[in-house]
Amino acid sequence: MVFRVAVAGGKGGVGKTTVAVNLAVALTGRGRAVLLVDADVDNPNDHVNLGIKPVKISDISLFAPKIDEEACTTCGMCAQNCPENALLARSGKPPVFFEDRCSGCRICELICPSGAIREGSKVIGYLFSGTRRLLKLLGAELRPGEARSPLVVRALMEHADALLSSGHFEIVVVDCPPGLGNTTVRAMMGSDIVLLITEPTPLGLSTLKLSKRALERLGLRGLVVVNRADVSGKGLDAIKAFLAKGGLDLLIEIPYDEEAVRASVEGVPLVEVAPSSRAGKALTRLADVIDAMVGSASP
Amino acid sequence: MVSGKGGVGKTTVSASLAYLLGQRGISLAIADADVDTPSLHLVLGLQPTSKEESFLSKKASIDEEKCTGCGKCISTCPYGALKEGPSGKPMLSWFACEGCGACKLICPEEAISIKSVKTGELIIGRTRYGQPMATAQLELGEHNSGLLVSQVRIKAHEAATLEGAELVLVDGAPGIGCPVISSLVGADGALVIAEPTPESLKGALRVLEVVRHFGLEAASVLNKADISDFKPKAVETLEEAGAPVLAEIPYDRAVVNALAEERPVAELYPSSRAGKALIELSEAVETFFSS
Numbered sequence: 001m002v003f004r005v006a007v008a009g010g011k012g013g014v015g016k017t018t019v020a021v022n023l024a025v026a027l028t029g030r031g032r033a034v035l036l037v038d039a040d041v042d043n044p045n046d047h048v049n050l051g052i053k054p055v056k057i058s059d060i061s062l063f064a065p066k067i068d069e070e071a072c073t074t075c076g077m078c079a080q081n082c083p084e085n086a087l088l089a090r091s092g093k094p095p096v097f098f099e100d101r102c103s104g105c106r107i108c109e110l111i112c113p114s115g116a117i118r119e120g121s122k123v124i125g126y127l128f129s130g131t132r133r134l135l136k137l138l139g140a141e142l143r144p145g146e147a148r149s150p151l152v153v154r155a156l157m158e159h160a161d162a163l164l165s166s167g168h169f170e171i172v173v174v175d176c177p178p179g180l181g182n183t184t185v186r187a188m189m190g191s192d193i194v195l196l197i198t199e200p201t202p203l204g205l206s207t208l209k210l211s212k213r214a215l216e217r218l219g220l221r222g223l224v225v226v227n228r229a230d231v232s233g234k235g236l237d238a239i240k241a242f243l244a245k246g247g248l249d250l251l252i253e254i255p256y257d258e259e260a261v262r263a264s265v266e267g268v269p270l271v272e273v274a275p276s277s278r279a280g281k282a283l284t285r286l287a288d289v290i291d292a293m294v295g296s297a298s299p
Numbered sequence: 300m301v302s303g304k305g306g307v308g309k310t311t312v313s314a315s316l317a318y319l320l321g322q323r324g325i326s327l328a329i330a331d332a333d334v335d336t337p338s339l340h341l342v343l344g345l346q347p348t349s350k351e352e353s354f355l356s357k358k359a360s361i362d363e364e365k366c367t368g369c370g371k372c373i374s375t376c377p378y379g380a381l382k383e384g385p386s387g388k389p390m391l392s393w394f395a396c397e398g399c400g401a402c403k404l405i406c407p408e409e410a411i412s413i414k415s416v417k418t419g420e421l422i423i424g425r426t427r428y429g430q431p432m433a434t435a436q437l438e439l440g441e442h443n444s445g446l447l448v449s450q451v452r453i454k455a456h457e458a459a460t461l462e463g464a465e466l467v468l469v470d471g472a473p474g475i476g477c478p479v480i481s482s483l484v485g486a487d488g489a490l491v492i493a494e495p496t497p498e499s500l501k502g503a504l505r506v507l508e509v510v511r512h513f514g515l516e517a518a519s520v521l522n523k524a525d526i527s528d529f530k531p532k533a534v535e536t537l538e539e540a541g542a543p544v545l546a547e548i549p550y551d552r553a554v555v556n557a558l559a560e561e562r563p564v565a566e567l568y569p570s571s572r573a574g575k576a577l578i579e580l581s582e583a584v585e586t587f588f589s590s
Contacts, residue, residue, distance in 0.1 A: 010335070011305065011306060012302075012306040012473035013307055042475045042476050042479075042505075043303050043304050043305075043473070043475065043498075043502040043505060045497075045501065048501060049498070081400075083400055103397060105378075105397065105400075105401050106375075106377050107404060110404050142476055144509050145508065145512040147445060147476055147477035149474065154378070178305040178335070178473045179472070179473070179474075180437070181437055181441055182394055182440055182441060182442030184440075185439070201555065202338075202342075202561050203341065203342075206336075206341060207338070210439075217439055218439075231555045232555050232556070232558075235555070235559050261496065262527065264498065265496055265527045265529045
């Protein structure tokens with residue numbers, strides 16, 4: 001069985017990518033076969049932190065209607081039934097199609113009595129992959145101007161599952177998008193553990209509370225990582241007081257470290273370039289803990 | 300206020316801008332469009348006056364009595380939201396269902412209906428500075444964040460119209476997708492917040508593509524401007540992308556300290572380095588967008 005770790009946390013910019021990339025690199029360094037999945041499809045950055053140039057695998061497309069103007073009887077059924085109002089009926093003429101609105105549901109194709117809706121497609125993003133030594137990266141990127149991030153994540157997770165079915169990988173680390181909406185839920189589903197990254201501010205705490213409820217509802221196990229833990233004593237105390245109420249455990253505190261900023265600018269993972277820096281040590285310890293969990297999970 | 304990448308300071312900058320512009324006698328309404336994880340209300344001290352539930356999402360609902368288990372809905376669902384359950388009848392995966400109704404259309408037994416479900420909660424009130432504000436909380440796993448953002452935006456615009464406010468400040472969500480697009484609708488201009496890191500710059504450029512897609516004016520703010528040597532490159536790239544840098548805000552513990560007190564940094568620590576930069580920014584924003 002593949003051990004699935006999701007790196008999430010709700011709020012943006014708390015350090016999900018830093019944790020995901022360093023965890024994946026550190027686990028690979030321990031001889032584990034790791035697949036890192038960058039599911040932050042609005043703004044994927046794992047490859048930037050890894051310092052690699054990913055290669056496009058394929059477009060991610062949705063069905064979009066192509067209207068056969070010869071066959072169209074201009075009955076208007078497609079426009080009436082389109083749930084996204086992406087088709088506009090015109091009397092005596094074929095409907096007008098607004099590609100931006102289309103969600104690819106195929107209702108127009110299903111409902112058209114004259115078979116005038118033909119198979120077309122629109123590109124909403126693309127899949128990419130990369131390799132850094134033994135680490136394999138898989139990711140996807142939403143096309144700017146497109147709204148349907150959830151469907152890009154869906155295509156990405158299906159592709160990841162196909163790769164995992166080869167049995168080659170022991171661990172998959174999923175770098176989730178910010179928020180707790182549909183894209184994040186899709187990226188987290190099926191995880192053995194969810195690392196909830198937070199920061200010691202009221203904003204971090206407020207999001208952590210939402211994340212806790214979310215994991216309870218999804219039946220997922222969460223562990224808390226406080227990033228930049230030492231920037232506010234008051235903030236850290238508030239997080240600890242919340243965790244003391246139970247249901248969610250603190251796994252590790254990562255201190256604020258300028259080395260982390262430098263590593264990100266240079267595109268090298270901190271655990272490799274500065275393993276003995278303060279944040280580097282914490283991230284290495286995190287990898288040790290996860291490594292032990294995987295060890296005890298496999299037969 | 301948008302950024303592409305999350306956590307670069309949209310809420311911090313928004314809160315101080317709302318406070319400072321208010322102090323200078325500009326009447327404004329505020330919308331928090333980060334409906335996934337809203338937090339601006341904490342810093343601005345929102346006192347809610349009304350709450351309402353939004354039912355903008357739809358989901359399929361299967362009548363087990365009528366269902367014969369023919370499986371047509373499973374093969375028709377374009378989103379893979381229906382799978383065969385242990386009883387041989389379809390099971391709905393709630394987070395994958397978009398409520399399009401293709402299953403309802405194909406079901407020969409009329410066993411499927413499309414029901415409205417709660418998308419989130421809309422909250423309206425005033426900040427502790429007296430400004431009207433709208434915010435919302437999206438339900439877990441919902442995919443109609445853009446529709447909820449529209450409602451928040453409309454409420455803020457209504458309040459602005461009612462009170463003759465000159466400005467609507469929308470604190471956007473991270474990313475470039477549905478909620479971000481929705482927060483840009485109706486805007487005259489976009490302020491892009493970035494940090495001097497490759498990740499943040501990449502996010503800023505991606506969101507600028509969306510901003511241009513809608514033909515909006517753009518300017519930018521460099522936050523934590525002094526944390527890396529990447530700054531000159533960041534400034535150059537933002538300017539080249541058509542988003543002149545209106546202010547550079549230095550990394551300053553005063554920001555975290557003000558956050559810990561749930562207050563705008565420009566209110567609590569106006570003479571801190573970050574406070575001063577935010578005051579300059581508020582002047583520049585006023586000039587930039589009024590021209």
